Amino acid sequence: MPLRHSPPKTTESGDRKLSAPINIQYGSAPNLATIEAKASVSRSNKRKYEDELSSFMQEIRELLKSSTAQTEIKFLSLQKSMDEIVSQNAEIKKTLDFTTKQYDDVMLKIDSLESERKSDRYICQLEDKVQNMERLLSLSKIEIRNISKLDKESKDELCNLVKKTVSVLDIPLQHQDIKDIYRIKKKNGTSPIIVDFVSVTTKDLILQNLRNFNHRNNQDRLNTKHINLAILNLSTSQKA
Known part of the structure; x- marks a missing residue:
């Protein structure tokens, strides 16, 4: 226990000034083993936290890596599908162009035949008129x-x-x-x-x-x- 020593009290006949009490406390020496144990626990907790954080970060990295790989696979699959669609569209366009050209050719032939038919019909009409005129003249x-x-x-x-x-x-x-x-x-x-x-x-x-x-x-x-x-x-x- 700490020891307290009080100075002697002065009398009124003595010095008119009163001295303030001085307390001197003495304690026991700090427990170094306890401090070292606490420090060790603190370091252990810190390493545990760092290990947990490192493990967590590693899991995050693995998840990101896995997600990136899956995203890349999906992107490549999507790109392949897009390429196939583009190729199919190109084939469809080629087929449509060919069909359109054939249709245009057929329409041109039809127009030509129609013109020839009209021309032939006109010639026949002229021939009929000529024959009628010849008949009339021959009467x-x-x-x-x-x-x-x-x-x-x-x-x-x-x-x-x-x-x-x-x-x-x-x-x-x-x-x-x-x-x-x-x-x-x-x-x-x-x-x-x-x-x-x-x-x-x-x-x-x-x-x-x-x-x-x-x-x-x-x-x-x-x-x-x-x-x-x-x-x-x-x-x-x-x-x-």
């Missing part, structure tokens, strides 16, 4: 074959020849009944006479009388002898 025409061409033959001479021919059929024909008369040259070398009458009735009458004449004279059908032309047989028919 008043006849073709006289097998009469040889005369020297210096003129339209008047041809008209006289036709008048002489139809007179055999009992038809009195005048110059004014003939609109036009001419010869044409055919591929077979013949040169028939084309007579265009003013009236279709005149042409029909000539053809009808010709048929009657040939029917009555089956053994001696109309020929050049009947018009005093002993050259070739003569036949009269409507121009096709």
Whole structure:
């Protein structure tokens, strides 16, 4: 226990000043073993904490590493899928381009065929019109074959020849009944006479009388002898 020593008290007759008490305490020496034990425990706790922290950090690193590896695997898988999709899209685009080109080619062919069809139809229409016009123009025409061409033959001479021919059929024909008369040259070398009458009735009458004449004279059908032309047989028919 600490010892306390108190100084002697002064009397009133002594010094008028009173001295403050002085306390001197004495304690026992510190326990070094206890301090060292506490320090050792503290160091042990610190190492344990550091080990736990290091272990925790290592686990975190392992988790991050594992997560990074998994993320990289997923990324590579995603990248592969994207590459496959891009490749498939490229193939689809290529197929679409090819199909589109084929479609365009088909449409061009259809347009071409349609144009040709319209052109052919237009040509057919023109041919029909020409044929109709020829029929209309031929309504008043006849073709006289097998009469040889005369020297210096003129339209008047041809008209006289036709008048002489139809007179055999009992038809009195005048110059004014003939609109036009001419010869044409055919591929077979013949040169028939084309007579265009003013009236279709005149042409029909000539053809009808010709048929009657040939029917009555089956053994001696109309020929050049009947018009005093002993050259070739003569036949009269409507121009096709």
